[in-house]
Amino acid sequence: MKIIDARVIVTCPGRNFVTLKLITDSGLYGIGDATLNGRELAVSSYLEEHVVPALIGRDASRIEDTWQYLYRGAYWRRGPVTMSAISAVDMALWDIKAKAAQMPLYQLLGGKSRERVMTYAHCTGKDIDSCLEEVARHVELGYKAVRVQAGIPGIKTIYGVAKHEGERYEPADADIPAEHVWSTEKYLNHVPQLFAAVRERFGHDLHLLHDVHHRLTPIEAARLGKAVEPYHLFWLEDCVPAENQESLRLIREHTTTPLAIGEVFNSIHDCREMIQNQWIDYIRTPLTHGGGITHVRRIADFASLYHVRTGFHGPTDLSPVCLGAAVHFDTWVPNFGVQEHMPHDALTDSVFPHDYRFEDGHFLVGESPGHGVDIDEEAAAKYPFKRASLPVNRLEDGTLWHW
Numbered sequence: 001m002k003i004i005d006a007r008v009i010v011t012c013p014g015r016n017f018v019t020l021k022l023i024t025d026s027g028l029y030g031i032g033d034a035t036l037n038g039r040e041l042a043v044s045s046y047l048e049e050h051v052v053p054a055l056i057g058r059d060a061s062r063i064e065d066t067w068q069y070l071y072r073g074a075y076w077r078r079g080p081v082t083m084s085a086i087s088a089v090d091m092a093l094w095d096i097k098a099k100a101a102q103m104p105l106y107q108l109l110g111g112k113s114r115e116r117v118m119t120y121a122h123c124t125g126k127d128i129d130s131c132l133e134e135v136a137r138h139v140e141l142g143y144k145a146v147r148v149q150a151g152i153p154g155i156k157t158i159y160g161v162a163k164h165e166g167e168r169y170e171p172a173d174a175d176i177p178a179e180h181v182w183s184t185e186k187y188l189n190h191v192p193q194l195f196a197a198v199r200e201r202f203g204h205d206l207h208l209l210h211d212v213h214h215r216l217t218p219i220e221a222a223r224l225g226k227a228v229e230p231y232h233l234f235w236l237e238d239c240v241p242a243e244n245q246e247s248l249r250l251i252r253e254h255t256t257t258p259l260a261i262g263e264v265f266n267s268i269h270d271c272r273e274m275i276q277n278q279w280i281d282y283i284r285t286p287l288t289h290g291g292g293i294t295h296v297r298r299i300a301d302f303a304s305l306y307h308v309r310t311g312f313h314g315p316t317d318l319s320p321v322c323l324g325a326a327v328h329f330d331t332w333v334p335n336f337g338v339q340e341h342m343p344h345d346a347l348t349d350s351v352f353p354h355d356y357r358f359e360d361g362h363f364l365v366g367e368s369p370g371h372g373v374d375i376d377e378e379a380a381a382k383y384p385f386k387r388a389s390l391p392v393n394r395l396e397d398g399t400l401w402h403w
């Protein structure tokens with residue numbers, strides 16, 4: 001079964017997505033997600049200029065060899081652009097293989113390890129009270145786990161909080177990066193109050209998560225982890241930037257709050273030390289940025305040796321193709337933790353028809369052959385690319401900070 005055509009489809013049904021479609025001489029095709037938020041055209045050009053020409057004529061069944069060909073062969077290894085491109089090829093090839101086997105992807109991976117996949121939703125509010133209302137609304141929708149982020153008195157715009165009530169949080173909201181101002185002290189003083197209020201109103205059964213979005217130093221993260229221990233979080237996410245994996249050691253030594261990290265990682269080497277030293281509890285690297293199913297499976301298997309579970313990144317800036325493949329992966333992977341769920345809007349879903357379903361706080365995997373997500377190319381063509389940038393963050397004195 002040879003690859004005879006490959007198309008890179010860039011579409012913006014409300015936000016940008018990059019999709020790779022691989023077509024074989026058997027008539028079967030597969031699709032993969034290559035979306036890298038704010039850097040979409042770097043990946044589409046990498047695919048079009050450097051990957052697609054080498055794929056034509058290749059045997060679509062040789063997934064592992066193609067992965068190695070694109071990773072080792074390029075000489076320039078790793079990095080988000082390269083790995084997103086490889087991920088899309090890999091996801092599309094697994095889609096084709098599962099279709100050829102007439103199986104849903106989870107069957108090819110090894111079959112079901114669970115009946116349903118627990119998800120967590122985003123609950124945001126401009127202050128604690130409005131955040132509590134959002135939590136109540138999501139509990140009503142059936143969610144068993146929620147990520148809680150509230151506005152901080154004295155900080156104008158904060159990561160994870162929607163600009164207007166009822167809107168979804170969307171970080172890539174400007175043609176050139178918006179500038180935010182950050183105060184660690186104001187944040188650290190406020191977050192424990194938020195979690196005290198959530199526990200007081202909702203009790204102790206609901207799983208609570210919180211995303212720090214890389215803005216603390218290790219000792220500040222340790223302080224936050226200790227401060228929220230009484231509210232036993234499911235996880236504290238991205239509490240520090242993690243180029244230096246050893247940063248996690250200090251935090252771990254000070255707190256029993258579980259730690260999740262990895263949405264910006266691209267390879268097993270980005271998390272190897274923190275996994276094998278058991279400095280983290282959840283690894284978040286998604287299929288689209290971590291080298292596809294072939295490489296993320298390697299990370300998950302390695303993590304399982306150290307009691308680290310998966311908790312894939314799942315914002316709306318990953319397309320339904322990534323989410324669909326993730327639901328298959330989550331259904332199979334033995335060391336599953338949770339799946340992030342930031343629902344795509346109806347327009348996006350109409351461009352990417354899919355068979356995964358949400359029910360009672362969980363995803364249910366579909367049974368159609370492949371990963372169960374398609375792209376309506378005619379619909380996609382109606383929505384041309386529109387540049388959108390992620391913000392930057394500065395301390396109150398103007399110093400550029402992590403966002």
Ligand SMILES: O=C(O)[C@H](O)[C@@H](O)[C@H](O)[C@H](O)CO
Pocket residue numbers: 037171211213263313314315317340390
């Ligand atoms: O936990 C999350 O869902 C993430 O932190 C996102 O909100 C990212 O900021 C976004 O995906 C950047 O592209």
Ligand SMILES: [Mg+2]
Pocket residue numbers: 211213237238263
């Ligand atoms: Mg995050």
